Amino acid sequence: MLFVLLVQTAVQLTIRAQHNLTPYGTAMQSSVFGGSNPQCAILPPITNDFSLETCSTTNTYGAPISWWRSGYVRASNVVFMDKFRLYLLDINTVKMLLVILIHTTFQLTVSAQHNLTPYGTATQSSNYEESLPQNAIHPPISNDFSKTTCSHTDISSKPAWWMFHFSFGSAYITDITIYYRAAYAYRMDGFELYVTNTSTIPPNGYLCYEDPDPGLPSTTQTIPCNQLGQYVIYYDKKGDHQFGPIIELCYVAITGCPKGTWGRSCTETCSPKCIDQQCHPGNGSCFREYITSADMLLVLLIHTIFQVIVTAQHNLTPFGTATQSSFYGEGHPINAIHPPISNAFTTGICSHTDLSSKPAWWMFHLSFESAYITDIIIYYRTGYAHRMDGFKIYVTNTSTIPPDGYLCYEDPDPGLPNITQTIPCNQLGKYIIYYDDKGEKDFGPLVELCYVAINGCPKGRWGPNCNEECSSMCVSQHCYPENGSCVFGCDPQQCLNTTCDIYIGVCTEGCVTGWAGVYCLFYKTFAVLASELIKRVHKQEL
Template sequence: MYFVLIVGVFVHLTSDSSNALLVNIAWKKPATMSSVFSNETPATNAVDGNTNSVYGKGSLMHTKNNEASAWWRVDLQTQIESPLVVIYFRTDFTLRRNGVQVFTASVPSYTPWEGSLCHTVRDEGANIPDVLNTTCPGKWRYLTVYTNTSNDAHGAILDFAEVEVWLDHECNNGTYGIDCNNSCKSRHCVTSSVQCHPLTGQCAGGCQEGWMGQDCLQECTSDMFGQNCSLRCADRYCKGVSICPPNGACSNGCQPGWQLDNCTQDFWLNMALNKPTKMSSLFIRTSTGRLGVDGDTTGVYRAGTMMHTQLNETSAWWQVDLQTQVESALVVINFRTDYTARRNGLELFTGSEPSTEPTQGMLCHAVKGRPDGKDIPSALGVTCPDTWRYLTVYTQTGNDEWGAVLDFAEVKILVCTSGKYGPNCARDCSDRHCKTSSSSCERVSGTCQGGCKDGWTGPDCSKENESPEDDTQADHALSPGIYALMGAVAGVLVTLAATGAMYVCLLRQGRLPMLKKFIYEKQVKGASDLQPRDQHEMKKYDSLDTDVYYNVITAASNINAGSAQPDTDKVCGNDYAGLDGTKLDNQNYDVLETKVYENA
């Protein structure tokens, strides 16, 4: 038989090929102790899986000196029965092994010696093995290592490397855990399986987005997302303020220059990285301006990654020299995330020459929002136009009691990497249709310097010319139904025109009996109301084009009631049936056309 150690788990293979799993139940479980010798010797060192037993290697627990007693305890977080307990003693100093006692209990106790005494170590320290193995019977949950024995001049002390609690373990029917009460199907693994590790339920391929832990049952905290909760929400470049779902998707899209649903991928070259900086003042010696261009976007002050100006100032500024000119570059500021009140009021200035005044140059952007800054995104992106070399971040806004202060994590000044151009650097130089093809190009517009190939237009030769043949083909593409409708409309119009012409013809020939009677009555009535006019008045009316009255009187005096000329005597267009006047009358009628009907 032999043992294989795999992250705190022994697998014991027997000669008959049956499998038995030995599990170290104490691994990574909560541990406490009576006192701590130093920050490098906490209680958790004894359950971290490291059995290195030499002091100074960061693997020992160690209580204080000169104490009357000392204890260390682990909570296994479940009841177990008769496991094997293994203690790895310190090997570079052996005097403190004698007098060590091991107690077990089902409930926590106020005194370390309460419960069942499992084992007492008695002998000269040098004669005690480096590794203690003992079986502690019964059912219990808590294990305590205790001593009140002083084996040297420094009192009762505990200093050992590791405590292991081994238990045979096996689960059936797709379950796992100490009590086999967790279902393998309930895990959020990338690769699902009905079988899993009988103790930990570990997902071999990692967790789905939004989940973490060995068995992928722990949801991501609110500031993390992605597989195994490995990505920070603060590292997304969302447009506006966006919640952070398990997949990190930005609800309002991405800021310029970023892509994917979670706005974490770009095609940018950071021109500000590790470039020279200067600032108006220092908060402390380590909060220098270079932290604003070191590539670390961590926005927590205690992480030591932020620049920070002095408090109680009326204004503050920070400047970076790119050491080269850039054109229409994207500026991204990663703000401090554990305190948001100093975002509002920041101004960005650009310039081609160094200046003694921070506000000289061109104002690119002013950050405006609430004084507490909570409506301003933690990563702000803005494109600063024209050609420039220096960027200055400036503020004279006091959003809290400490005056105008700058404290941000990082400033990035981004241009497209070689081979990319355009908005978000999303276009490939090689996709243009230039006369002279090239895999690199101008990073803003991608302009083809030598012009476009035939059939293409635009600065970057990406727009295809429209062919006149396309319009002809579009006309031919009209459906038969459209042609039928157009024919029907044309037919109706022709019919209406012919009917109107016939009506006018019949009207002028007087072949409409009811209308002739109506005209006669109107003429007679009109004539009876007219008064004689002398020649002078007639001439006046003639000049006013109102001679209709004169002609109507003349015509009406020659009309016999109910009489009419035969319709067959005249032709359409020159027939004056209904008027028995002279040729002169007819000529007058020609001039008046149809006015006789209106005025009569």
């Protein structure tokens, strides 16, 4: 027992949460009472509250033995709960002892696998007959379509959307699983998935995923999101060529935890060390955490002695995909992000849009959440500056054309642009778009990019190779790639006069009463405050 206690103290084992298997079988029982049936026990709500519609009940005047059985649960270890026996599947005694030993020995930290769809309401842009939005959050978990088990928007709805609103406020969404109607992937083409804090349409929140071109999406997908919000929105403004956008979701699971909680069933509370008590549902780690006074003093010392300024020269084009408005010959968009670094043109090494494309554009989509773009270097085709005339460079969060994000640069009139340019941008985004709606007089807009480099760092990183983490005291942990200074300023928390150093967040004027440390993140206990008061009184008496 001492050994077990020692191991339990020393080791923390992390495992993945067990998967609930009840969607993959059938339930039976010895008899049925009233409108109750065995299936009720494997469907939401998750509660002890009884009703004939939501709980299973056997007949009180049936056989002397009552039983409830699932298609995959049987035979021979017994657990007694009052007068109730639960028989489990053929567990060998030795294996069972091993399971008990492991469970006794280790403290298990499990990944978040909590489906949040029982805790909210579903709506959609329109209804087609019996295919209501709530169908998508109830079993069966399948792509098989019927009007009573899948959602279906009306044919005339444009754009089409399906929305889920949490009943408890906001949640941190780790991933979203969708089962679309089998054999109708072409109706999903171009769909977008958002997590937002409003029900605005078109969505104006965080874009978790956008189905890329070319090709059709898979009808079953698990899409990572890792974002806090109150609404999950499946949005389609493209749809099929015959009827326009239509949504036919047969099942949706939204995995995560309500804000401030974590664990397999979201029963653990995030640590008070986490700023705004926000933590990851999978392991409880803080998104932004108070750091120790020793670390703070070290940072302050370094900041006081010297400030190291470095130039971000990390090219991000290996981490994403390139697309363009059209193709001419072998002038594919991916050519522009591969060497050689040159203005010399051939269709095999430069991008080239078709002559009939208007407007013409080239787009790069980062494969990670977003990046802070410091500058963009372009090498255009030699001798064809007139085809660049009037071009624009954008950094955006969507792939919308015309671009609706931040305009980094617009070629001015009069005169022709330089075919090799380094364009400063200093903007956070997911997409970089070279856009031309003017072009030359003979053919209209054309894009012929021979090389593009996009310099910067993924959000939350800085340094020459983006291997430094932004300070947790920066708002949203977002800093400049060149020197690590906070983009949105520092988080003053408990700083006196809400004043802090914009580079590392140190409270420059001290702390409000009751707080301590150079960042004022440590709360003084009652004992400490009392001790300080006694010292002051004693000093005055002396």
